[in-house]
Amino acid sequence: MEPVETLPTVLVVDDSPDNIRLLGNILLRECRVLFATSGQAAMDSAVANHPDLVLLDVMMPEIDGFEVCQWLRAQESTRGIPVILVTALNDMDAETRGFEVGAVDFLTKPVNPAVVRARVAAHLALKRQRDILEKTNLRLQEEIRRREKLETQLREQAEYDALTALPNRKLFHDRLQQAVLVGERRRRHFALLFVDLDRFKWVNDTLGHDAGDTLLIEVARRLKGVVRKSDTVARLGGDEFTVILSDILHESMAELVARKILEQLSTPFILKGQQVAISGSVGIGMFPDDGATPHDLARNADSAMYLAKQSGRNAFRFFSEEIDRQAHQRMTLEGEMRLAFQNDEFFIDYQPKIRLATGRLSGMEALVRWDHPREGVLFPKQFIPLAEGTGLITQVGAWVLRTACRDATLWIEEGFPDLRLAVNLSALQFRDGERLVSMVEETLLETGFPAKNLELEITESMMLGNPEQAAETLNQLRDLGISIAMDDFGTGFSSLALLKRLPIQVIKIDRSFVKDLTPDGRNASFTSAIISMAQQLGLRVVVEGVESDQQLNILKQQGGDEVQGFFFSPPLGRESFLDLLHGRLPLGAAKVVNDD
Ligand SMILES: Nc1nc2c(ncn2[C@@H]2O[C@@H]3COP(=O)(O)O[C@H]4[C@@H](O)[C@H](n5cnc6c(=O)[nH]c(N)nc65)O[C@@H]4COP(=O)(O)O[C@H]3[C@H]2O)c(=O)[nH]1
Numbered sequence: 001m002e003p004v005e006t007l008p009t010v011l012v013v014d015d016s017p018d019n020i021r022l023l024g025n026i027l028l029r030e031c032r033v034l035f036a037t038s039g040q041a042a043m044d045s046a047v048a049n050h051p052d053l054v055l056l057d058v059m060m061p062e063i064d065g066f067e068v069c070q071w072l073r074a075q076e077s078t079r080g081i082p083v084i085l086v087t088a089l090n091d092m093d094a095e096t097r098g099f100e101v102g103a104v105d106f107l108t109k110p111v112n113p114a115v116v117r118a119r120v121a122a123h124l125a126l127k128r129q130r131d132i133l134e135k136t137n138l139r140l141q142e143e144i145r146r147r148e149k150l151e152t153q154l155r156e157q158a159e160y161d162a163l164t165a166l167p168n169r170k171l172f173h174d175r176l177q178q179a180v181l182v183g184e185r186r187r188r189h190f191a192l193l194f195v196d197l198d199r200f201k202w203v204n205d206t207l208g209h210d211a212g213d214t215l216l217i218e219v220a221r222r223l224k225g226v227v228r229k230s231d232t233v234a235r236l237g238g239d240e241f242t243v244i245l246s247d248i249l250h251e252s253m254a255e256l257v258a259r260k261i262l263e264q265l266s267t268p269f270i271l272k273g274q275q276v277a278i279s280g281s282v283g284i285g286m287f288p289d290d291g292a293t294p295h296d297l298a299r300n301a302d303s304a305m306y307l308a309k310q311s312g313r314n315a316f317r318f319f320s321e322e323i324d325r326q327a328h329q330r331m332t333l334e335g336e337m338r339l340a341f342q343n344d345e346f347f348i349d350y351q352p353k354i355r356l357a358t359g360r361l362s363g364m365e366a367l368v369r370w371d372h373p374r375e376g377v378l379f380p381k382q383f384i385p386l387a388e389g390t391g392l393i394t395q396v397g398a399w400v401l402r403t404a405c406r407d408a409t410l411w412i413e414e415g416f417p418d419l420r421l422a423v424n425l426s427a428l429q430f431r432d433g434e435r436l437v438s439m440v441e442e443t444l445l446e447t448g449f450p451a452k453n454l455e456l457e458i459t460e461s462m463m464l465g466n467p468e469q470a471a472e473t474l475n476q477l478r479d480l481g482i483s484i485a486m487d488d489f490g491t492g493f494s495s496l497a498l499l500k501r502l503p504i505q506v507i508k509i510d511r512s513f514v515k516d517l518t519p520d521g522r523n524a525s526f527t528s529a530i531i532s533m534a535q536q537l538g539l540r541v542v543v544e545g546v547e548s549d550q551q552l553n554i555l556k557q558q559g560g561d562e563v564q565g566f567f568f569s570p571p572l573g574r575e576s577f578l579d580l581l582h583g584r585l586p587l588g589a590a591k592v593v594n595d596d
Helices: 017-027 039-049 065-074 092-100 113-159 169-186 200-207 209-226 251-266 294-310 321-342 380-390 393-413 427-431 433-447 460-464 467-479 496-501 522-536 549-558 574-581
Strands: 009-013 032-036 053-057 083-088 105-109 190-197 232-237 240-245 269-271 274-276 280-287 315-318 346-355 360-372 376-378 420-424 454-459 483-489 506-509 540-543
Touching (some): 009 017, 009 039, 017 032, 017 113, 032 039, 039 053, 039 065, 053 113, 065 083, 065 092, 083 092, 092 105, 105 113, 113 169, 169 240, 169 294, 190 209, 190 251, 190 294, 200 209, 209 240, 209 251, 209 269, 240 251, 251 280, 251 321, 251 380, 294 315, 321 360, 346 393, 346 574, 360 380, 360 393, 360 574, 380 393, 393 427, 393 433, 420 483, 427 433, 427 460, 433 467, 454 460, 460 467, 460 483, 467 496, 506 522, 522 540, 522 549
Parallel strands (some): 009 032, 053 083, 083 105, 280 315, 360 420, 506 540
Antiparallel strands (some): 190 240, 190 280, 232 240, 269 274, 346 360, 360 376
């Protein structure tokens, strides 16, 4: 006989003490037997003693065997205990229900001792096997988790730099390879920047390696701060860092990041309690122009970095000489643009707008120019993108609106009360709606220009980022009494939904549609369709870029409201425009000075 503590435990449940005694005697030799004489006592005992098997009488008062069995199955701690139900002979219904509530077997009364022993022994053996399997399974899962953790650690050690936690050289090469593949497949540009610290050796030699490590960790943090989450910043070793800027639309975006990096690196670091100024050099390679393979691109970005270092440090260089020249020209221009306000170098030309129905001047569009001391007169496309890239556009835009409103107020006072002034807004001004609305409001107050005579020109793309916020800004502008014109209509999505949703009063048909306007051409159908759609929506239509009387006649027939273009007049300086207003200069007499 096995010692009692190693014998399996069987809980015998029956409300009849005789039956309990009988079953107990049958099992006594092979098992440790526990007893319960009610359903409740059985449940309590199962939870407390966790038996290896339950022999459960079905017919009991209050809580019967089915309920007890169901309850045991529902509890986490007793779910695995096999239950054999003891039923009356030939009670088929009881058997069916018993299986439904989770019993594993049946014994029928009156019980046959040999059958009882055999069934109990079989189910105990099964349970033992299951327990062993479960334990093995748990151990295996634990082992898998341990190995996965180890693998992750090993991978991180193999792919990440231990000091800065940035991707190391190996992972950088993988990512670069990946970027090249994506770039090839989707025909996307991306930029690779090589960044090198200019005084790292000095820090290591004079302040010690601890300070060098602190510096590298801080540099890693700052570099990550200037790029998007989807970009990669890696450390190749020493003080050599790289940045992969994915999805670059234009080199100027890479330039912007390079400049931010230089700014970050030239902001002093605190090392061993003292302020240390270092700087960096950045080399930029553009995919695919500066290298269509990871190897070529990396080599070229690296050599651009050496050129930057040679050119006096704290500098960036593009690999391509042409791009580099343009980037540095932009940088110079930016500095000069800041000075241009002080030196009064901006001025405005006004291009007349003509009402088709009367053939008379109805208003003008203000177009900014920059009288650059070295380059001569610069047109918007030569400096507005730069002003947008540097944030200076807010200042330029406010200056244009104030100056144009001041000029136009004078003209209104000179006897042209209906003169309408159109001013362009930039997407960047539009992004800060609140600031824009208060700037416009203040300008109207300051200059006394009537809001109803002002038309602000926006483009569709400005609305796309956040249409809800755009609609709110436009509503606030409309509440001031200003009209809103959708510029360049037809070149973007030309979404009707947008026209319906936004408080727009005017659409301006882009001049590309007027260019080849012939009576039976495709462009004629296009302008005609837009004009009749606009009329149905109650919008005014201004057509830009009218250069010939043939175009004019078509537009007249199609019923446009206003036109603007070299056929009547190019943009004019303030004095010439005044001459035009007073009839001293006839419409159509001025020569084209800006034909882009
Ligand atoms: N080929 C041809 N061109 C014609 C004709 N009639 C007018 N143009 C030109 O077309 C442009 C019309 O302005 P836009 O579509 O609003 O396009 C403007 C506008 O989007 C932007 N811009 C101008 N001034 C400002 C400003 O103060 N702020 C902002 N944010 N953008 C401005 O710069 C763009 C270009 O301005 P500009 O170079 O002055 O060029 C002007 C004008 O000189 C024509 O018959 N034929």
